[in-house]
Amino acid sequence: MKIIDRLKEDKIHISFEVFPPKTDEGYDKVVRAVDEISRLDPAFISVTYGAGGGTSRNTAKIASHIKDDLGVLSLAHLTCASSTKEEVRTVIGNLEKLGIENILALRGDIPEGMKFPDADRFRYAYELVEEIKKHGDFCIGAACYPEGHVENEHKADDIRYLKQKVDCGVDFLTTQMFFDNDIHYNFLYRIREAGISVPVLPGIMPITSAAQMKKSQQLSGTVFPRRFLAILDRFGSSPAAMRQAGIAYATDQIIDLLANGVKNIHIYSMNKPDIAAAIMENLSEIIKA
């Protein structure tokens, strides 16, 4: 089944993201986490794609396990900056052989020291979207950035390029993590005005430790509101308190989104089924209402 068909249903959908192991030794541990997350009745589970090496190989393997063994829709991420066009085509062919119908098409971060652009590689995600469309009947998702992508100084350009990407055949968008819902509402308003009408899944990252917050900030350049910084300041040194506060903050963000008419939420569950389960428990009646 295609994710876009599920998103069209008139109900609330909560999905989760997991990442594959860095080494083959870590595979079983990740599969155990995925199995637990699948019991939370997610709309789908997405599997990230690393910049080369074992993690990329394991993306397809875990996405197949989710679909075939757990009976849950899976979304395989695919990046193009770190691979040649031929390598990307091979991965798409493999996904097709495995019966994976849903791909999140991404450029990926440009590996350090790499000469880019390079004629042998896709330069932007929209080129990858075009390539995937040539291969078969996939449902294609793509990334978007409510605070703007870090490489692009001008938000208006970012939205113009997003429109170009969507027009190449993107069925839905998932956002970069954000911690202030007003930024998301503003972004939605601007992209709808720009003529982007596909479903947008807000990406919610439960931050449950000070170290995780630092890493998220480095990766995404996201703005942490004062309300969040106060939580970190007061509870950051107590792991148990920070975990509880992080779960509460993410829950609060989701409740606000649902109360404002958002129907689809993507949770960056970071292979932590206990945190995913705690959020779902907090939402148990809310998602039925």
Ligand SMILES: Cc1cc2nc3c(=O)[nH]c(=O)nc-3n(C[C@H](O)[C@H](O)[C@H](O)COP(=O)(O)OP(=O)(O)OC[C@H]3O[C@@H](n4cnc5c(N)ncnc54)[C@H](O)[C@@H]3O)c2cc1C
């Ligand atoms: C939901 C989500 C999931 C992700 N999953 C992964 C993952 O699994 N693995 C991973 O390695 N990374 C992942 N990323 C990170 C992502 O790969 C990086 O943010 C990357 O830098 C940009 O990827 P993109 O697909 O958004 O690129 P693009 O859409 O190609 O955009 C990249 C930059 O180029 C600009 N641009 C686009 N088109 C043009 C154009 N025609 N001319 C000039 N400029 C243009 C954009 O404005 C932007 O600044 C994810 C991000 C998100 C939000």
